[in-house]
Amino acid sequence: MSEAFGFREFGGPQVQVFFDRPDPVPNPAEVLVRVTVASVNPLDFKLRSGIAPQFYGEQPFPHVLGAEATGVVLAVGAEVEGIAVGDTVFGCTLTGAGTFARTTVLDGANTARKPEGLRDDWAATIPVAVTSALNAVDQLGLPGGATVLVNGVGGGVGLVTAQVARDRGLNVIGTGGTAKRTLAEAVGVTFVDYTDGDAVRQVRDLAPDGVDGVVDLVGGASLRAVAPLAREVGKVVSVTDPTVSELGGEMVRRRVDRSDLERAAALMVQGRLDPYVVKTYPFSQAAEALALVEHGHALGKVVIDMA
Ligand SMILES: NC(=O)c1ccc[n+]([C@@H]2O[C@H](COP(=O)([O-])OP(=O)(O)OC[C@H]3O[C@@H](n4cnc5c(N)ncnc54)[C@H](OP(=O)(O)O)[C@@H]3O)[C@@H](O)[C@H]2O)c1
Structure with a gap:
């Protein structure tokens, strides 16, 4: 079991809750990670409000918030290439597993190895x-x-x-x-x-x-x-x-494949791009992190440090 932050029904911030869930089991296209940093996006409160319930498929509530993260790989699905247990990676979850959680699964094709010299919090902002x-x-x-x-x-x-x-x-x-x-x-x-x-x-x-x-x-x-x-x-x-x-x-036609993730990471490593992580919250203040983005006037990026 590991700790997660999500919501028990679709609605406003009052439906948010911390809870324990079993570690997700990666499907053949996914990797299981221990999350180090999760990044916060308007998408998170939009999904919580119920704009796209199909995102969660048949999964029961509570659902976990968060769509992108950096983490250390704990297990690798059979179809995922180029990623090994122990790698630090960044990517997004496509199956509603959420990233405001101690462990989660990321989609292998939408996940890349974090290059040397790139901070975990910066990497976490790349996928979305x-x-x-x-x-x-x-x-x-x-x-x-x-x-x-x-x-x-x-x-x-x-x-x-x-x-x-x-x-x-x-x-x-x-x-x-x-x-x-x-x-x-x-x-x-x-x-x-x-x-x-x-x-x-x-x-x-x-x-x-x-x-x-x-x-x-x-x-x-x-x-x-x-x-x-x-x-x-x-x-x-x-x-x-x-x-x-x-x-x-x-x-904007969205593309989040591995080559785009690597292209963005390279710009950061080369000093050509700063994601401006302006506010970092501990996991215990995940609600405050999301509230800052939800009020609609965020400056730069807001992240949650899971360490
Ligand atoms: N389709 C996708 O895959 C995708 C991916 C990422 C984001 N998005 C969407 O793109 C939007 C922006 O995302 P974000 O992450 O940049 O959000 P954000 O960090 O919350 O930034 C939105 C910014 O817009 C400013 N703003 C609000 N009203 C404004 C106005 N009338 N004129 C000029 N600026 C105004 C806000 O602050 P101030 O008003 O104080 O300047 C704020 O800085 C969101 O709706 C998000 O869901 C979509």
Whole structure:
């Protein structure tokens, strides 16, 4: 048995609970790990609220929170290649096993060995947040010197998107609340504080002819406001709001295979990408960690250290 943090029914934070569960048994495509760091994402509270119950299949409650983690391999499924017992790996769980837990199973194809010199907490942010940023910038495919608007630049995906874009020679304008300015500017973003008034007008002042592409991390009315800033209608991608297609744009096509994980890890090891882990909680404060992300104005990444 090992300790886990999850929820006893779909709902708000009041349904969250610590409990003991048997160590999960890896299927042939999975690895069993002792979790060292779990990373927190908006996906976690969205799944808890019941937006995708099919994610948990026939599994009974309580379900375990968390989708990505770093951990030490305890057992390897027969079909998993390139990973051995004792390796430190990072990856995501696709079978609803959760990662806010002392042990869990990760999907072998969506898991990679952690390279020398990469911190466990940084690695834990790669499978969901960092690869989303890579996929978004890849999909826009803008040439060096172009200007991209990152809507929601101060959060977990936003700060990474800005760095990946800068690394490719793009100019980045980013929107966010006041507390995001310092870090955004530190990674080379021309920052637009939406609390200073109309964000669209502020971007127009910076780019009177519009921008070459938009990466949206906010959705809803905010997405609808900024989408027309793209000079070309199709050059808007969102990681969060499928109605982007009604605006001529596209959802970011997600890919979390091992090569993407390794590509992101290499950028970090080379000093070209910092996931900005701004807050680390002990496992006993998993609820506080999730609450910080759930309030909707997180700065950088929030992680749970299981050590
Ligand atoms: N499809 C996928 O695989 C995938 C993967 C990762 C994330 N996502 C989704 O992408 C979204 C962003 O993820 P995340 O991890 O970056 O979330 P996050 O860390 O919570 O960051 C969201 C950021 O947006 C800012 N924001 C809120 N309203 C804004 C507005 N009107 N204008 C500009 N900024 C605003 C927030 O703070 P301030 O308002 O204080 O600036 C916050 O910094 C979430 O909905 C998440 O579920 C999807």
